[in-house]
Amino acid sequence: MQLQQIAYQFNDYPSLLFVPAGRKYPEIRSIGHKEERAALSRLQQAAAQELQSVPEEEMTLLKTFLGTDRPSIPLPVYKQERLYPHLIRPEMFLWKKHSVQRGLPINSSYFYPEVYGTLSAQDLSRHVKKVVQEYLFCARLNKLERKHWLEKINSAYTQHPLIRLASSKEAVIQAVEIMNKSSLLGVLKYPEDISYWRHRVEIVMRPYRSIPPAWQWTVCSHEKELTLHADTDSIICTCSACRYSVSYHVSKDEASLPDEVNIPQATKRIATIERQFNEIAVQSEETMEKLHALKEIQTELAQHAPIITHIQDFQTRLENASETHPAAAIYTEIEKLDFPNAIRPDLLSLANISVPDASVLRRAESWCKQHSHDLGESLARHLQKLQELAEQHKPQADDVMFEIKEFRLLRSHLEKIQLFLQEETVPNHMLVQILRGEATSKIRRSGFHEAEVFGLLNEWPAKYITKAIIKSC
Numbered sequence: 001m002q003l004q005q006i007a008y009q010f011n012d013y014p015s016l017l018f019v020p021a022g023r024k025y026p027e028i029r030s031i032g033h034k035e036e037r038a039a040l041s042r043l044q045q046a047a048a049q050e051l052q053s054v055p056e057e058e059m060t061l062l063k064t065f066l067g068t069d070r071p072s073i074p075l076p077v078y079k080q081e082r083l084y085p086h087l088i089r090p091e092m093f094l095w096k097k098h099s100v101q102r103g104l105p106i107n108s109s110y111f112y113p114e115v116y117g118t119l120s121a122q123d124l125s126r127h128v129k130k131v132v133q134e135y136l137f138c139a140r141l142n143k144l145e146r147k148h149w150l151e152k153i154n155s156a157y158t159q160h161p162l163i164r165l166a167s168s169k170e171a172v173i174q175a176v177e178i179m180n181k182s183s184l185l186g187v188l189k190y191p192e193d194i195s196y197w198r199h200r201v202e203i204v205m206r207p208y209r210s211i212p213p214a215w216q217w218t219v220c221s222h223e224k225e226l227t228l229h230a231d232t233d234s235i236i237c238t239c240s241a242c243r244y245s246v247s248y249h250v251s252k253d254e255a256s257l258p259d260e261v262n263i264p265q266a267t268k269r270i271a272t273i274e275r276q277f278n279e280i281a282v283q284s285e286e287t288m289e290k291l292h293a294l295k296e297i298q299t300e301l302a303q304h305a306p307i308i309t310h311i312q313d314f315q316t317r318l319e320n321a322s323e324t325h326p327a328a329a330i331y332t333e334i335e336k337l338d339f340p341n342a343i344r345p346d347l348l349s350l351a352n353i354s355v356p357d358a359s360v361l362r363r364a365e366s367w368c369k370q371h372s373h374d375l376g377e378s379l380a381r382h383l384q385k386l387q388e389l390a391e392q393h394k395p396q397a398d399d400v401m402f403e404i405k406e407f408r409l410l411r412s413h414l415e416k417i418q419l420f421l422q423e424e425t426v427p428n429h430m431l432v433q434i435l436r437g438e439a440t441s442k443i444r445r446s447g448f449h450e451a452e453v454f455g456l457l458n459e460w461p462a463k464y465i466t467k468a469i470i471k472s473c
Ligand SMILES: [Zn+2]
Pocket: 214, 220, 221, 222, 239, 240, 241, 242, 243
């Protein structure tokens, strides 16, 4: 930043750097009115004393940070000649540039709340000590760009022991979460082992669950807010979108999480819940056999998928007119299941099985029994039967669509009426007159006495025609 271009130095106050504050006042005309001189002297004294004990190396950093040839702390002057009552926080200058033509912005977040002129000697020296410490901290941070610090924070985060453990055990962690919600838990042995396992899962998974999804297992990609803590030599990196923050220790180049855990214990625990689950899977032989059987049925049905879907289409069209083929009946349900290439009695393999409803396992046995050896042939025969049935159910012109007493409305009649109504808009009573063949003057004027449907139902009583229309059109 170009602080040296707007700042002023005065020999009487060598430890203070006078900077114009307030947007309209880029210059300083004079400093410290008479009544302000005392405060100015006390501040100079406190700053000089504090800066005296700063090691050479840090002193150089501070001079570079503020762009001055002697170590000092900035003191704001506003309206060209009045001392501003609060000292400036170093964040005002960190990774920022300010315009030479305008004074520094007066924004309370960039100023300390303390009114330095009213502090006792002891409080003033404590305040100045803190200010100097924070300037030195920022002078160190200013050596690198903000984005470089963010990179350092990212890499320290990924190196954090819990994050490293989580990312190396990612497959197990995910498998535990999937299995914990899986319908298969209900068919594994034994219920008391399962409930103990689930109880352990709640404890063991807690540290991983406390980390937001976007931070698994690198820092999220949202904008970050960095808050500086000179007293603990750390930067707090916060994501407001994820509502999560981590601390970064500058000298140690290490990150720490909001809830630190005992790493050797966490490492042991994650291995234990995996082992305990594997033991459960091994003792659930019967379930394992059923899963293998289901996978086999699925593979076999998949080979006949085109003919099965064909059969299902016919069955939908024929509604209840036909018997269903057992393979077609189970196909839709079996198709929904998902199996890994190899089914093994362990956590990682079982977590890859998707069985939305575990009751399908109970039915697996009976399906195996009904399963015919020549499935292809049996499906082909069934399809043939359905095709014949469909032929018989094909619509015929003399299908009776509506019947009342001795009057029958045939498909061919209905189709003619529907066609007429698509082309003409007539009120119901007039449609009845047309169908009965009553050539009223209105009907003649409209030319409907020439229509194909005129007199189509001439033997029907008017009230039956109305009923037929309401029911069928
Ligand atoms: Zn985020």
